[in-house]
Amino acid sequence: MTQDQIDQHSTGPAYLPYQRMGKLREWGGPLPKSWHQLQTEIQKTITTYMIDLGMVPVFPTFNAHVSRELFDLFSWKSMKINKFWSTYTAEKHCCDMFVDPEDPLFERIGKMFLNEITSDFDDRAVLIVQNTMWNSESSRWADHIVESVLTAVSKGRMIILDTMLQKDLNNKTCTLFHGQPYIWIVDTQKLNWDMYEAIDPPYNTIVGLGVSPSVMEQNYMLVEWVLEAAWRSKRPSLPEWQQQYASRRYGCNATASAWGHLLNSVYKGNMDIYTIISWPSQPLYNVYSRFPKYELLEAWRKFVFVPDDECRSPAFEYNLIDVTRHALHYRALQVYMSLRNNDAMVPAATTRHVVGRRAEQRALDCR
Template sequence: MAADAVRPDWARAASGLADRVLGEGRPPIEWEGLEAARRSFAYRCEGGPLTVRATDGVAAAVGLHTYLRRVCSRSVGWDTPLPLDTTRFPDAPLTRGDASIEQTYYLNFCTYGYTSTFWGWADWEREIDWMALHGVTAPLSLVGHEAVLREAYTRLGLDDETVRAFLGGPSYLPWQYMGNLDGFAGPLPSDWIDTHLELGRRILERQRAFGMRPVLPSFTGHVPPQLAPERTTPRTWHGFVTEVLSPSDPLYARLAEQVTRCQIDLLGTDHRYAADPFIEMPPVETDPAYPGTVAGATLAGLTAADPEAVWVLQAWPFSYQRDFWSDERVRAFLDSIPDERLLVLDLWAEADPQWERFDAFSGKPWMWCSLLNFGGRTDPIGDLQGAVDGLNRARRAPTPPVGVGLAMEATHNNTAFFELVADQAWNPVEDVARDWLPGFVEQRYGPDRDPALLRAWQGLNATVYGARGVRIFPEQFNGVLALSPGYGDLAEPERLRADVEGLVWYDPAVLHRAWADLVEAAERDPDLARGPLGHDLVEVATAVLARVADRLHLDLVEDALREGAAGPERVERFLGLFTDLEALLATRPEFTFREWEEKAASWGGDADECAVMVDNARRLLTVWDTPESPFLDDYAGRLWSGLVGGYYRDRWRMWAEGLDAALSDREGAEARLEERLQKRAARFLDEGPEDEAGPGGVVERSRALLDRYGDPR
């Protein structure tokens, strides 16, 4: 490699990343540019500094990460303790890598509610490093958009107080931007808008320094009704009513242009704009031509402000509301948008690919995306081999995807699944168990690790990560732990048994053996449990105990129906599982509600602002709306300490206390239980979680649970 090569403009960003990942006392790295027809990197180390050449900053980060993974057997995940404290770089021959797919998309509007609402710069800096190391080129970036809307609407005559009331609370901003709701759980503090404008600028500056091209939100027709009195049409999403402008109203295109111009002024642009005017809400007019009219007005506003604008559209409505979005309607809508102006995200392609249904979206550029996580579930589940098979099938299509995407509703979960999908942009595989899993395990835990760790992951791949044909969706994959209780199962015990058995599509003995392998490996090397292994111990335990809880609940119902009363011992064993799991969850901060709430409270400037932040943090992960609302309750339920042993356990205790009465008067007992559940939810919103479990490390707690629940019989 040429010693006199010109230092590339991304080298500073790459060096900073290396400092954070490896420590500021790391060995030297020389960064050089690389000319290539596609995104590429090359590295070499021969008795001196590591040299990394790359076409761009993201490729350079992937090159560094590939060297660390292949040569040093160390990967950098969401839960990897940093810095790695690397003191020397082992020699490595010249090695080159080329992207097999040019772009990698990352995040989902919902992620900004379910995961990152209360992140500060330190959180975002680490996340952007993760993005670069995993090849992300097109992150969705929403931070700072509240300032854009304030600027646009105040330019059009609204006052600051009205705009902040329209925006609502911080946890709900992503759904405000998608047009699902407005004015809920707020008002948004003015300081929040100012601080997040600066945070958004800092995020974008760092992403662009690596050469990423962020996707920013744009106007979708959803407006404060004061802007156009008596000219808007109401629509409803899960009980929330919003107002939309007609695309034929001159204000529609004007607003689309104004929002785009304000965004360019405040945050710059990479000419990609996310707009989803029909996300989970069918058009307000049934005329088949109406969606095309919306598309025309949206594009007119975008291109008036930015002649290079490209609309980034989620294909989610075509799947979620398939009854409305017939093949004819979808094709008419897509045909109304010029090919060069649209990029389609096939958001749930690992489970319900729309590219096959619509012939690769009629020639529009599109990305194959994996969603998997809805609302932030924390127990491991996925279909590793199925995801790879689905993406490889798309690659062989006449019009293959231009990118691969990670579009989870909440991130920092199911590490193996999302690491695997991200890897496919640079190192595609055919057989996950043979070609990918051994390397993943070695790199996750470090070199020369216990053989039991690979055995454990082989067991996980054969069970919870081998969910072939399982539809992973909240309404179809709910265990009892985070489920709001009721007595409907008393009338349908056969259906309950079928549901419980349907959640176990694998041999439980294999999963329990994998759990035991992880625990035994941690006991032989307790230091390893301070890193990713500790996280994995908790995740796998929740996978086991969630299904044990389902079985104990089934036994309780069947026993009560058979005996005419609930058995006290069965009740105690069922509720005791919540207490036991709580104790394990409390050993890892990422599984505690307290950490989530404290991060939210840190954004409150005064008592009133702090109250809004804390309310949002509690509300989103429990009732979502209000305790009385029938919609979205527990949608974002987490198996977290502070919820499992308190909020969830209390609800099931109330259920058990009313079970005997429900056997003779189910409707009356149901009404009484619902009243008690609403009061419990209201108390949680007021008081928050109870104190977490006492002392005990993740290894000791894991052993105790394994001994108690590790027999799959």
């Protein structure tokens, strides 16, 4: 392939994850050769440090996504174009080709890919498999098919990245690891608080806990709860743990009851949809909240009127704004429902909605 053909495939650095999933091409690119050289040197340095510290690095393997230019050059019949993703429907930016894993071409490219990786890094490999597809496409992944994947290599040569266990501890994937070790990855804002059950049999092949980037920096309590599990053998009392968390985070005990109300509201269920970012539609969406409004609003009140000046730490102020934002979102939902139930409320509801959004903006400006 020529450099021009490669450039038509490469996205900018911020979009590389989407390109590697076959969803996007060329957007924000191309990447100069110097960038690739620098990344290789950085990766070698990081990998060396990881191995010296006893860490196990994880490298990619061939995922069947190839450039459209490669298809144009060879016209392999086993290649299929990926589906359009999001709003990137233009021919120029979507989509890449997918090689049928049953085609000999898949193995041929896969070996070339692995040879390139191991020549620069490490040839001792353990297969890493994420189990999301077993749930998101469960109709295509019957139990016997999942079993054949999990038993294709000896025990210990495969590690499952389990992103589904938190949603349902009785999920069928929990019983289909067939002795393969797994790492529990938390990747949503809502957590099953009975996660400690996963450490007990029959889930005793767990070898680690992790948190995906989509949770980090936005849900501190959940992250601490998850990572503390690595140091505990039994599930602690959640109300007691929550009070200790509030004290550690703010350096005071004045918000312990407020956090109790949050546990009984936003940590138990979500709104079906955030109305302030919804597209206008007719008829209006039928939305509702899955937790009692009193709990959230009472948590907000206790954050706002906390009597202890010692709580006025940066962490407290950050969470005060977050709770305020969520409460104003809830108020927007109430206004929206009043509009949905009575057309005569349009002028008043519109005014209240605008006032609420301005109040939210003022709160966010305090950060």
